[in-house]
Amino acid sequence: MAVFDKAASDYDSWYLTPMGRHVDTVETELAFSLLPPVRGASVLDAGCGTGNFSFKLAEQGCRVTGTDLSPEMLTVARGKAANRAVPILFRQMDIEKLTFADGTFDAVYSLAVFEFLSEPERAFRELFRVLQPGGRLLIGTINRDSRWGRLYMSEEYQQNSIFRYAKLKTREELEQLGAEYLVRSEECLFVPPTAEAAELNQQAETEYARTERGGFLCCLWAKPGV
Numbered sequence: 066m067a068v069f070d071k072a073a074s075d076y077d078s079w080y081l082t083p084m085g086r087h088v089d090t091v092e093t094e095l096a097f098s099l100l101p102p103v104r105g106a107s108v109l110d111a112g113c114g115t116g117n118f119s120f121k122l123a124e125q126g127c128r129v130t131g132t133d134l135s136p137e138m139l140t141v142a143r144g145k146a147a148n149r150a151v152p153i154l155f156r157q158m159d160i161e162k163l164t165f166a167d168g169t170f171d172a173v174y175s176l177a178v179f180e181f182l183s184e185p186e187r188a189f190r191e192l193f194r195v196l197q198p199g200g201r202l203l204i205g206t207i208n209r210d211s212r213w214g215r216l217y218m219s220e221e222y223q224q225n226s227i228f229r230y231a232k233l234k235t236r237e238e239l240e241q242l243g244a245e246y247l248v249r250s251e252e253c254l255f256v257p258p259t260a261e262a263a264e265l266n267q268q269a270e271t272e273y274a275r276t277e278r279g280g281f282l283c284c285l286w287a288k289p290g291v
Contacts, residue, residue, distance in 0.1 A: 080117065083265055087265035091270060091281070092254065092281050092283075093118070095283050096283055099203055102121075102122050103171070105126060105128065107130075107169070108128065108173070109129075109131075109173045109174070110129060110130070111192055112132070112133055114138045115141040115145065116131055116153065116155065119131040120149070120151060122174070127172075129154070130155075130156065130170070131155045135157075139156075143155050160175070160178065160192070161182065161183075161184050161187045161188045163191045163194070167194055168195065168196065168200075170196055172200055172201050173192045173202045173203070175204050175205070176203075176206075177205060180207050180233050185234075198290045201285060201287050202243075202286045203285050204286075205282060205283040206281070207231070207233050207280065207282070208233070208278055208281060210236070211252075212258060212259075212277065213258055216258045236250060236284075239282055240284055249284075249285045250283065251279075252283075253279050254270075254279050256270055256273050
């Protein structure tokens with residue numbers, strides 16, 4: 066999507082803000098709690114963007130392949146990999162039309178991608194196809210039924226941000242992508258987008274979880290073994 070090419074140069078600046086760091090931390094913690102990285106495993110980061118999550122996987126000892134449709138995002142990712150001397154393979158590829166053989170990967174992660182897909186069901190089938198029998202697939206996306214979801218669907222964001230192209234999902238809709246193979250689903254990011262810097266911590270997450278829906282969803286599916 067061309068809009069992500071335009072955003073590539075300053076995409077990572079979000080992670081340098083207090084809110085960006087908090088969001089990244091809680092989303093990563095949830096993803097890794099549901100699908101812990103295994104050293105030596107062959108892992109796909111589908112829709113990797115500038116490689117933020119790919120590097121986290123590589124730091125855990127995974128053999129990582131990152132794919133993205135945006136060549137500019139991948140240029141940034143490859144530059145960071147070169148600077149860090151991290152052996153991640155980045156490839157330009159459409160998540161709805163992967164060119165990998167069946168059963169290529171031990172595990173597949175796809176975070177903050179499915180809200181921007183025109184055919185999420187097709188993408189799910191592709192990610193499941195390239196997963197080895199017995200492997201697991203984790204998808205994370207913004208929760209439409211949350212204050213974060215309402216923010217991204219607001220008039221301001223629909224007019225002035227990449228979220229004009231987004232189609233947010235509820236937890237139930239995400240689970241239905243592969244209901245028969247679903248293992249578990251969880252939410253995180255309970256602090257609202259209006260939270261002050263002092264609230265960007267786990268204690269506030271726990272307190273807000275009593276009254277708020279999580280702004281980010283993760284679902285885990287398992288592919289049947291041989």
